[in-house]
Amino acid sequence: MTALLSVDALRVTYGGVTAVNDVDLTVPEGKVVGLIGPNGAGKTSTIDALTGYHAPSHGTVVFAGDDITSLRPHLRARRGLVRTWQSVELFDDLTVEENLLVASQRMGVLQALRDLLLPIATHGREDVDWALELCGLTDVADRLPTELSHGRRKLVGVARALAQRPRLVLMDEPAAGLDTDESIELGKHLRGLPEQGVTVLLVDHDMGLVLSVCDEVVVLDFGQVIARGTPEQIRNDDAVVAAYLGGHKEESHA
Structure with missing residues (x-):
């Protein structure tokens, strides 16, 4: 599978705080990839670094075969990487x-x-x-x-x-504030994007949405990747359940 986006050892810091710590990430062309984790896991910081809104302190970002680590946001957008x-x-x-x-x-x-x-x-x-x-x-x-x-x-x-x-769109919490029907409708649109030539990196707290539309899911916790795999593998990963899914399930039964 051809990698449209390849991220190697990405590190994002704010002063003395490390928000993203040596994250490796691959987004294959024509796929929907989920990036999940609890609040403060580093998801939005990752998107900010990938789209040029915050310069990483370490690591490389390669898009469509070109190193874009130092490019400004509008130049990344012109190449087909938007958010x-x-x-x-x-x-x-x-x-x-x-x-x-x-x-x-x-x-x-x-x-x-x-x-x-x-x-x-x-x-x-x-x-x-x-x-x-x-x-x-x-x-x-x-x-x-x-x-x-x-x-x-x-x-x-x-x-x-x-x-x-775009060739790749990075979505930061598109389902935030949506009700169940609206989230389902959004999922239908997201699932159809690869057929239109648009690859997706999806960040969202709506686990039903993420696990239903994504081909692969990457899980962050405290700025590090703790798991990656298919939605089914993520559902059954003990580290994910402990860090994120377990809390989500408890809330859903409250």
Whole structure:
């Protein structure tokens, strides 16, 4: 299986605190890989390092065969490595479609000059239409984000990332705040992404979602990988149960 993303000995520190400690991670092309762990395990710190928002203190990040460890976030995005965010930060005065149109534009001098002459509606729409359809948002394309449910707003955040036509999308807690039906709907969309040429690294606390859509799951605890394997293997791993799944199961029966 070809590795689209390969991470070797990644270490992330904040002052004297080590948030991620020598993590190795491989994301095969055409797969959905889960990255889970309890609060403070280093999941978001890992995503920040992989997408260039926080420079690692050690290690290498290779994407599509190229070392991108020192690249800035926008340059990684141009290569096809994008992310979503835990919080739903949308332009509430723009329609859903316009939010995606803004995200789909690769900004630069030529693009800025074109924006002075052409309204945004005349820009290429193929990627935006594709992302809207993929996330089931075509019917609300002309509505404002404030008119949508929380679940659909989260889907707009996913669609905004997809409007950039990425090869790999890193999703940070896309199911946070969703009810069961909304989480199931999100899972359907995520599971279909590899068929559209989009590989996924999924970080989420919704274990039902992660274990139902992922081909492989990597588990972090205190910044280190403590387990990796198929969803079935992760379910039955004693170290995972002790660190994370056990607590989740107890909460679900409360």
